[in-house]
Amino acid sequence: MYLMLQDMKILYFDLEDFVVEVIRDDLLPFCLRSNIRKSSDMKDILHNVQIVKSYLSNRVLSLSRDNSKQIYAAFQIPQIDSIDNRVNICIKCKGVSIQDSYWIKDDNETVYWQNVNIRQNKLSDIIDVSLNGFDPTITTMQICPELTTKGLFRKGWIRVGSELYMLKSDRTNNYVNTKMEILASEIFGCFDNIVDNVIYVGDVKETVDGREFVSVCKNFVGEKYSFVEAWEVMDYLKRNGTDFRTYCLERWGHIFASIPVLDYIVVNTDRHTQNYGFLMDNNTGKLESLAPVFDYNCALVADFFSRQAEDTLSQMFNTSETLRELAHEFMPHTDIIFNEKKFRDVFKNNGRYGRILDKVYLRLKELGIVKV
Numbered sequence: 001m002y003l004m005l006q007d008m009k010i011l012y013f014d015l016e017d018f019v020v021e022v023i024r025d026d027l028l029p030f031c032l033r034s035n036i037r038k039s040s041d042m043k044d045i046l047h048n049v050q051i052v053k054s055y056l057s058n059r060v061l062s063l064s065r066d067n068s069k070q071i072y073a074a075f076q077i078p079q080i081d082s083i084d085n086r087v088n089i090c091i092k093c094k095g096v097s098i099q100d101s102y103w104i105k106d107d108n109e110t111v112y113w114q115n116v117n118i119r120q121n122k123l124s125d126i127i128d129v130s131l132n133g134f135d136p137t138i139t140t141m142q143i144c145p146e147l148t149t150k151g152l153f154r155k156g157w158i159r160v161g162s163e164l165y166m167l168k169s170d171r172t173n174n175y176v177n178t179k180m181e182i183l184a185s186e187i188f189g190c191f192d193n194i195v196d197n198v199i200y201v202g203d204v205k206e207t208v209d210g211r212e213f214v215s216v217c218k219n220f221v222g223e224k225y226s227f228v229e230a231w232e233v234m235d236y237l238k239r240n241g242t243d244f245r246t247y248c249l250e251r252w253g254h255i256f257a258s259i260p261v262l263d264y265i266v267v268n269t270d271r272h273t274q275n276y277g278f279l280m281d282n283n284t285g286k287l288e289s290l291a292p293v294f295d296y297n298c299a300l301v302a303d304f305f306s307r308q309a310e311d312t313l314s315q316m317f318n319t320s321e322t323l324r325e326l327a328h329e330f331m332p333h334t335d336i337i338f339n340e341k342k343f344r345d346v347f348k349n350n351g352r353y354g355r356i357l358d359k360v361y362l363r364l365k366e367l368g369i370v371k372v
Helices: 042-057 068-074 083-092 127-132 176-188 230-239 244-265 323-333 340-349 351-366
Strands: 002-005 008-014 019-022 102-105 155-160 163-168 201-207 210-218 225-229 277-281 287-290
Touching (some): 008 042, 019 042, 176 351, 244 323, 244 351, 340 351
Antiparallel strands (some): 002 008, 008 019, 155 163, 225 277, 277 287
């Protein structure tokens, strides 16, 4: 089988015969770059097979995600959370994902990127399984974005015209996580000179179980770029003796530095290394920019429930630093401009969350973004 990047062959592998051969090292996924050994030693051969399996298994929906078992059942997939089962699922789904342009092609298969690209082909009607867990009447397809969408909250993709949108929801009584994600998105709109961020808006979806409140955001990955998760670049740089923070600050300066500062402002406790990353040029394999930040449904939740989360450990670098410590460390590297008028408008439009917005304002003062 071939690992493809659009219509370019990148890697050949035969897991049963322990064969892994690199075709284009410069276009490999970052988790595989500088990680495939060329030695014929059995230990190195097994290493190569293992990391290819790890890569494939990580492209598949986790059984830990809300409603994942119903999704697996809808596609008649064994609910066994083993690496081998996940690899088999990935291969059957051709490894396609909305977040990048990699996929898997059989040796003698006459199929092309345009045939499997789920950003441009019809999606399987499985949104109700993703959000609610009940089984609709669906046409079973091997290529479905729900099988390669990561995260633990219930979510699903729909197409509106030529664009893809993600719908997300949660199980709290009043959709707290979903509503806080939308509020955090509005707060981010009050800043300039920061990282690009995905905009979330609220909507109501009619289901057989009643009305479901959801957040809606537009897919930010197109055909020119692939999204690369931060952990992949972090591990790649480590293998090559480069410090991740230094690299990011040198390349993206105040834009990169704004990420931990913004996360502290909205007490986002879920900025782990799969929840931010970079855009890779599909033609060159080079990182071109930071990806827009996304996934705020754990932001502001602590404020909503009047809990202190500022000193929660940050997950951004997998270190022992807290949200507060990282924000103060990176604040001098930022060039954030705060629009107080926009913030007052957010306050006016979200009066019921005044107590939460007051806490946000206090953190802005603490960081010196708002002058006392």
